[in-house]
Amino acid sequence: xxxNDTRQISAAPEIVWAALLDPEVLKECIPGxxxxxxxxxxxxxxxxxxxxxxxxxTFKGAVTLSDIVPGxxxxxxxxxxxxxxxxxxxxxxxGLTPEAGGTLLTYAVEARVGGKxxxxxxxxxxxVARKLADEFFERFQAAVEGPSEDEPAEETDExxxxxxxxxxxxxx
Amino acid sequence: xxxxTGIGASTKRREDVRFLTGRGKYTDDIxxxxxxxxxxxxxxxxxxxxxxxxxxxxxxMPGVLAIFTGEDFVDVGGNPAGxxxxxxxxxxxxxxxxxxxxxxxxxxxxxxxxxxxxxxxEQARDAAEAIAADIKELPAVTNMAQALAxxxxxxxxxxxxxxxxxxxxEDNRAATDEAIRNAPHVTTLELVNNRLVxxxxxxxxxxxxxxxxxxxxxxxxxxxxxxxxRLLISAFVLGIPENKLRVIAPDVGGGFGSKIYHYxxxxxxxxxxxxxxxxVRWTATRSESFLTDAHGRDHVTKIELACEKDGTFIAFRTExxxxxxxxxxxxxxxxxxxxxxxxxxxxxxxxNVYVNVKAVFTNTAxxxxxxxxxxxxATYSIERVIDKAARELGLDxxxxxxxxxxxxxxxxxxxxxxxxxxxxxxxxxxDKLEELADFGGFAxxxxxxxxxxxxxxxxxxxxxxxxxxxxxxxxxILGSRVGLYDAATVxxxxxxxxxxxxxxxxxxxxxxxAFPQVVGEMLGIxxxxxDIVHGDTSKIPFGMGSYxxxxxxxxxxxxxxxxxxxxxxxxxxxxxxxxxxxxDVEFAEGNFTxxxxxxxxxxGEVALKxxxxxxxxxxxxxxxxxxxxxxxxxxxxxxxGGYACEVEVDPETGKVTVxxxxxxxxxGNVINPMIVSGQVHGGIGQGxxxxxxxxxxxxxxxxxxxxxxMDYAMPRADDLPFYTVDHSCVTPCTHNPxxxxxxxxAGAIGSPPAVVNAVIDALQSGGHNVTHIDMxxxxxxxxxxxxxx
Numbered sequence: 036x037x038x039n040d041t042r043q044i045s046a047a048p049e050i051v052w053a054a055l056l057d058p059e060v061l062k063e064c065i066p067g068x069x070x071x072x073x074x075x076x077x078x079x080x081x082x083x084x085x086x087x088x089x090x091x092x093t094f095k096g097a098v099t100l101s102d103i104v105p106g107x108x109x110x111x112x113x114x115x116x117x118x119x120x121x122x123x124x125x126x127x128x129x130g131l132t133p134e135a136g137g138t139l140l141t142y143a144v145e146a147r148v149g150g151k152x153x154x155x156x157x158x159x160x161x162x163v164a165r166k167l168a169d170e171f172f173e174r175f176q177a178a179v180e181g182p183s184e185d186e187p188a189e190e191t192d193e194x195x196x197x198x199x200x201x202x203x204x205x206x207x
Numbered sequence: 208x209x210x211x212t213g214i215g216a217s218t219k220r221r222e223d224v225r226f227l228t229g230r231g232k233y234t235d236d237i238x239x240x241x242x243x244x245x246x247x248x249x250x251x252x253x254x255x256x257x258x259x260x261x262x263x264x265x266x267x268m269p270g271v272l273a274i275f276t277g278e279d280f281v282d283v284g285g286n287p288a289g290x291x292x293x294x295x296x297x298x299x300x301x302x303x304x305x306x307x308x309x310x311x312x313x314x315x316x317x318x319x320x321x322x323x324x325x326x327x328x329e330q331a332r333d334a335a336e337a338i339a340a341d342i343k344e345l346p347a348v349t350n351m352a353q354a355l356a357x358x359x360x361x362x363x364x365x366x367x368x369x370x371x372x373x374x375x376x377e378d379n380r381a382a383t384d385e386a387i388r389n390a391p392h393v394t395t396l397e398l399v400n401n402r403l404v405x406x407x408x409x410x411x412x413x414x415x416x417x418x419x420x421x422x423x424x425x426x427x428x429x430x431x432x433x434x435x436x437r438l439l440i441s442a443f444v445l446g447i448p449e450n451k452l453r454v455i456a457p458d459v460g461g462g463f464g465s466k467i468y469h470y471x472x473x474x475x476x477x478x479x480x481x482x483x484x485x486x487v488r489w490t491a492t493r494s495e496s497f498l499t500d501a502h503g504r505d506h507v508t509k510i511e512l513a514c515e516k517d518g519t520f521i522a523f524r525t526e527x528x529x530x531x532x533x534x535x536x537x538x539x540x541x542x543x544x545x546x547x548x549x550x551x552x553x554x555x556x557x558x559n560v561y562v563n564v565k566a567v568f569t570n571t572a573x574x575x576x577x578x579x580x581x582x583x584x585a586t587y588s589i590e591r592v593i594d595k596a597a598r599e600l601g602l603d604x605x606x607x608x609x610x611x612x613x614x615x616x617x618x619x620x621x622x623x624x625x626x627x628x629x630x631x632x633x634x635x636x637x638d639k640l641e642e643l644a645d646f647g648g649f650a651x652x653x654x655x656x657x658x659x660x661x662x663x664x665x666x667x668x669x670x671x672x673x674x675x676x677x678x679x680x681x682x683x684i685l686g687s688r689v690g691l692y693d694a695a696t697v698x699x700x701x702x703x704x705x706x707x708x709x710x711x712x713x714x715x716x717x718x719x720x721a722f723p724q725v726v727g728e729m730l731g732i733x734x735x736x737x738d739i740v741h742g743d744t745s746k747i748p749f750g751m752g753s754y755x756x757x758x759x760x761x762x763x764x765x766x767x768x769x770x771x772x773x774x775x776x777x778x779x780x781x782x783x784x785x786x787x788x789x790x791d792v793e794f795a796e797g798n799f800t801x802x803x804x805x806x807x808x809x810x811g812e813v814a815l816k817x818x819x820x821x822x823x824x825x826x827x828x829x830x831x832x833x834x835x836x837x838x839x840x841x842x843x844x845x846x847x848g849g850y851a852c853e854v855e856v857d858p859e860t861g862k863v864t865v866x867x868x869x870x871x872x873x874x875g876n877v878i879n880p881m882i883v884s885g886q887v888h889g890g891i892g893q894g895x896x897x898x899x900x901x902x903x904x905x906x907x908x909x910x911x912x913x914x915x916x917m918d919y920a921m922p923r924a925d926d927l928p929f930y931t932v933d934h935s936c937v938t939p940c941t942h943n944p945x946x947x948x949x950x951x952x953a954g955a956i957g958s959p960p961a962v963v964n965a966v967i968d969a970l971q972s973g974g975h976n977v978t979h980i981d982m983x984x985x986x987x988x989x990x991x992x993x994x995x996x
Contacts, residue, residue, distance in 0.1 A: 118336050119332075119335075119336045121251050122251055147906075147908060147910075148910070149251045149252055149316070149908065149910050150251030150316070150910075151251075151494065153316075153906070153910035153911065153912055153914075154316075154494060154497065154498070154910070154911055154912070154914030154915060155494075155914065155915050155917070157906070157910070157912035157913075157918065158912075158917065158918055
């Protein structure tokens with residue numbers, strides 16, 4: 036399955052770029068991410084727990100960044116093995132373009148699953164992948180931008196802190 | 208007047224008492240002392256190189272007793288193909304080895320490359336998950352046209368994905384091409400015969416046992432043919448001497464072909480039992496059934512029908528790609544060839560037939576015979592293209608068929624595809640169909656449907672099939688590596704009741720009821736005193752099992768022959784008891800009588816004398832009353848039928864509902880009409896399932912995405928109408944003693960084209976110029992066809 040989308044982020048491209056390469060940010064933003072270690076140069080090791088349809092599994096796998104054009108674009112690819120649940124492979128080509136008020140982030144996500152995930156979950160996998168991609172970029176946007184003014188009132192302090200920490204760390 | 212016992216009686220199935228009360232005894236019900244459990248580690252990728260398999264963590268898991276990988280089986284044999292096909296150029300087919308466990312490469316999702324034996328099934332599964340295999344995913348091929356175009360190769364050592372390129376009959380090719388070139392009208396149709404998962408209710412299961420004291424192995428397994436399984440394991444795979452291997456196939460909950468074949472799991476549990484000195488058992492999960500039971504059908508076909516403007520057929524020419532999957536299952540090469548190509552003349556006097564079949568390896572589960580096996584593919588192609596031709600020529604679909612039928616006075620008739628049809632009456636079947644399906648009332652019913660906003664269509668099909676798959680002389684010439692006779696032993700016990708040991712295996716066919724009806728009728732005794740013994744190589748004579756609608760025609764004939772021998776011997780004993788000449792003794796209704804007198808002895812008295820041979824003619828007759836017969840028929844049998852299907856199509860949604868279904872079959876003589884009706888009902892259910900619902904989908908990476916009942920649509924009761932079935936048109940088979948033909952597959956053969964023809968008729972009636980929709984004719988496909996046409 037493939038999906039393409041864009042997101043407007045109220046931060047300069049260099050801030051977005053730095054966030055994209057930061058393991059702490061990735062860990063915060065990858066849905067279900069338990070652990071993420073490593074570096075841009077050597078690649079990351081990730082442990083992600085996800086429920087996809089009837090199959091809940093912990094995926095262990097490698098995340099690599101390639102085709103890096105600093106400040107502009109890169110490809111994030113990952114492959115996770117979920118034991119008896121099967122495997123998931125995917126990648127996202129991410130591009131950053133400066134625009135008024137921030138950055139236009141474009142992404143093209145490609146994902147596929149195998150084993151039990153494909154056998155039991157193929158009908159819902161597109162929806163799940165879309166949801167996970169949305170969730171990732173949603174969190175990423177929040178991490179970069181910090182809490183927006185129209186943040187829902189019931190947002191807890193902790194959440195606010197979590198989502199805004201990167202922007203604050205950069206002194207925004 | 209229907210009979211209430213013996214041949215022709217609708218005796219209730221005695222086996223249903225145990226099946227319906229939960230007392231059936233299936234392989235998984237058999238619990239052995241000290242048994243261990245196997246779990247298989249299966250490939251998650253469709254094609255991959257096994258770089259390493261690390262079992263060290265798994266070995267330390269609780270309860271683990273042994274772990275096997277492909278490495279453990281490199282020195283044993285492979286699971287062979289049972290039928291040699293030669294290509295058009297004379298080259299033998301490609302036969303890559305099919306190992307017990309994959310070694311070096313995995314070739315389809317579900318391909319087992321390791322197995323864990325543990326104290327419990329759960330421990331075995333947990334440890335299987337702990338096996339760390341490094342498998343490098345390779346590009347996979349699932350599409351047949353792409354597979355034929357070149358790499359990647361499923362088997363590198365053969366450097367092609369083409370198993371064979373077969374022509375039937377090659378000598379007829381030029382004449383057929385010529386006839387088509389010169390024909391006034393040619394109708395062409397490209398179609399897909401959709402791939403099906405067999406979905407037996409009982410998943411495959413096997414338990415291996417080994418007795419170190421005697422060196423004897425026992426395999427309990429879900430098989431349609433225990434002797435064939437034993438032969439394959441002994442002669443090809445493990446080399447266990449046949450006399451040291453007992454194969455027991457107890458109650459089996461449906462096979463539909465998928466349990467004909469030997470599978471690696473059977474060899475694994477035997478090898479593991481030997482190694483551990485303990486019984487080892489395995490029962491497939493439903494997921495494993497989807498991934499590893501041999502699938503059915505999967506043809507991509509182009510068929511051309513050349514005819515005169517008046518509808519007289521001149522030639523059929525067919526090109527088919529048949530998917531055999533990643534490995535050759537035992538009869539995978541026979542199914543698309545001799546069970547398909549030889550039927551491509553249908554019920555018709557068409558003078559030219561040529562069939563080309565290319566069998567293709569792909570990174571998918573093996574494909575083999577499934578209820579109908581080749582004949583559904585043949586019938587579907589022929590009957591769809593005829594329907595299209597009739598429409599193009601403005602001819603009535605029934606009239607065009609009748610015009611080309613082989614007529615009753617033409618039998619025996621050698622078809623242009625080379626088979627000799629011994630007998631039939633296709634016009635009589637069509638007459639019966641017209642009557643029972645009430646074609647006269649169709650216009651009214653269509654009007655009523657239209658008033659309700661629905662489109663109504665009527666689809667016709669006229670099929671012939673070759674059953675009683677057997678004649679060893681013939682199949683041997685055609686490439687079979689086994690004989691296809693069957694065998695029966697009739698043992699009359701001292702007290703007069705009878706055990707009949709048969710080579711056929713009953714897994715839903717009702718043999719335990721029907722075979723005693725034959726023996727009871729012949730001996731003039733109550734069938735209830737006759738029991739059938741089957742499914743155990745240590746109890747039954749060497750028969751070849753049940754498939755291809757052969758049990759009654761082949762094994763039933765062996766039962767007849769053995770019973771005749773029993774009667775002949777009993778007559779000798781009776782003559783002695785009656786102090787008469789054997790020639791003067793007559794046997795009727797269970798009594799031996801001296802002709803023209805009232806002197807007689809009953810069959811029971813003779814039986815007792817045979818086993819208590821006081822005052823017995825020991826110089827001329829042996830004691831005992833038990834006879835065995837092997838029966839190898841002279842020809843296939845040729846059931847035929849006329850089927851009619853009426854559907855309604857909802858133009859808003861494209862949903863098709865089957866409103867009426869009529870099946871008129873000529874099965875020759877019928878032993879138990881109720882069982883025959885049940886067989887036809889089941890077959891039609893599966894045929895409608897194929898036509899409307901079922902589809903097996905691999906994605907481009909070779910992942911099976913229709914691997915559960917959420918995604919694989921099985922027919923349910925509300926998808927099926929009440930059927931009208933009839934088997935009163937009888938032309939008895941001319942070459943077997945019962946005059947029977949076989950009924951197990953007919954429904955699945957005859958129904959798909961009837962359904963699709965009806966859908967096309969419905970759409971045409973609504974002004975939609977749709978000439979074909981591939982099965983399954985799902986709402987989305989129908990809707991798309993209506994809205995694109």
